Amino acid sequence: MRILVTNDDGIDSPGIYALTQSLKEIGEVIVIAPQKGQSAVGHAITMQIPLRVTKSFKDGKFFGHAVSGTPADCVKIGIRNIMKETPDLVVSGINHGSNTAINIIYSGTVSAAREAAIMDVPSMAVSITNHEVTDFRFAAKISKMLAKEFAGKGIPLGTLLNINIPDVPEEEIAGILLTKQGKSKWDEVYDHRVDPQGRDYYWLTGNLMEVDKAMDTDQIAIKNNYVSVSPIHFDLTDYKTFNKMKTWNIERLLNGKKN
């Protein structure tokens, strides 16, 4: 199995290193990741400036390809140019900080896996609920287990699996659950400050308002120490509203036209 590994924290992050070491036990791994941290870039792609690709080394040995762009860029240029053939699996992570509920929208980690899904390559995004230095051993082990399992089962084309792992000792992990994207959102505040030149500036801050209750949502699963696995796709059509809007008869708005 050939596995493309990427992330959004940058190629020097400990999370991608732990993931890579673990996945090497089940396949051939190629690392293609952003040169610099790219948290919260969402599904940004680089079009106005060209991309650069450089070799990245760890302990004097070649580790992977560093791309001067976003996580989605890494998957695109990785599959189109750097790799000689399409990988069997793309794994993005291990991200510092969970990617559950509304955070999926902002996440570079998930967007890299989503870019793979768009390219019809099976993919997984992996995040751990911790923003500080942490022990990635269990997260790396479960990533390997799930990569093997899901590659075997066959992730449906156009779907990515979004995996969130609680940052607790392995013996406290409650199990693993199939989940849906939660509905919890941020209650944001901009922290207004004044710089030494007297000019205003604003820092984004806020708290996640937890509205989810069901154990089969990503947000509640990780809160209860379950590893969460959610299937995510990129068909954004709101079919419920689509059906409702049929009764609005919007075609009448351009009367005198052909329809």
Place this chain on the structure above:
Amino acid sequence: MRILVTNDDGIDSPGIYALTQSLKEIGEVIVIAPQKGQSAVGHAITMQIPLRVTKSFKDGKFFGHAVSGTPADCVKIGIRNIMKETPDLVVSGINHGSNTAINIIYSGTVSAAREAAIMDVPSMAVSITNHEVTDFRFAAKISKMLAKEFAGKGIPLGTLLNINIPDVPEEEIAGILLTKQGKSKWDEVYDHRVDPQGRDYYWLTGNLMEVDKAMDTDQIAIKNNYVSVSPIHFDLTDYKTFNKMKTWNIERLLNGKKN
């Protein structure tokens, strides 16, 4: 009706100016838009650096607030800080270039409207199928008509309306259609070049592979000169795969755990 207008081409773009002038006929408009062009930034938000907000003028008169961030940032800081109260409607555009099919994923224009939907504010994204200087008159007129219509009907919470307008003379517009996100994707190529210092660089380029056929998809509607209106949401759960994965029994993978 109080309308927050934003875009991804930047506050100096002619598209946002045409949109603003037209929407002023049906409500009180406040412009809060990126200082610089932000195409293809997706749903990126600014967290690592603070935001700046400056006043922008047109013909010597105050036009709007310029934000040193992304389209999603503009909606967040616009609603949380700049405006005194939540707007009745957010309109993002008029974007140079259609946002149909897979392009919705990458679009800053759509992401601004999506950020509004996340904040429970009714919203629309408006794009025209033209990347050059163009005549925005019809697009601005139809945007006003649809803003009035949809604000009256009540856009369901959590949904945004993605509107695409063919860049043809008004008399060639075939009508208006309710559509779904198409499935057309990019066949991408990285154009590899060498700079004067002998270093490699890569430009993203490619063609949209049109796989859609049905008239009720955004991609085919605009191709046939229809104004396209698609309801879009941010629940990314792939329910079909979710149901399929129930039979995978992934809970067994962590045997010996509580569940």
